[in-house]
Amino acid sequence: MKNSSTQDERIAKMSFASVYPHYLTKVQKKGRTKEELHRVIKWLTGFDDKKLKQMIDDNVTFETFFKKAKLNPNAHLITGVICGIRVEEIENPLTQKVRYLDKLIDELAKGKALEKILRK
Template identity: 55%
Template sequence: MSHRIFTTSVASVHPHYVAKVERKGRSVAELHEVIAWLTGFDEAALQRHLAAGTTFEEFFAAADLNPAAALITGSVCGVKVQEVDDPLMKQIRYLDKLVDELAKGRPMEKVLRS
């Protein structure tokens, strides 16, 4: 089953991530650090994906997922991340969960599972 989010561009969701973390006093730099940790994309690569309108499917296909991502657990929108079967949906939920934790003020070393 394909979810609409798979074909949604990361660039269309990115401003919502930015607004969410900034509302809680965190910075875009911190958000991008979290994205880099999860995906392996540096700032330049992330900006290229945002400018190109890369879909979530393409974004995670190109990503070098952090091996520690499996340590990301908990609920996003009432769904336990560790119980998501679809690999792509799980990766999207990982990103959502990291953004949530950043916005909730968790220390960066905890968000980045270090």
């Protein structure tokens, strides 16, 4: 699936810290916890709580966030539609990683069991 390069650039330059509160609000509104959110982020990125806090405090872009991440080897198992686009068909690697994160957070907010979200 082809995304516009303008959209890819916008996503790359977007601050993770600016989006994180929206992720947290989304999952908490649905009865999930900050700890569950962090567990999902840790699974995808390899970041522990300290490193995640540092990323937020440093106001890093998604580009930097994912450059410093160690993507889970099972991330390719994340499939489905986010924002009307199949995540497995996204051509830009960074945009795909951001959409992987979006998809995991959507699944968490929809009540999916953590064992199923954290693909093995």
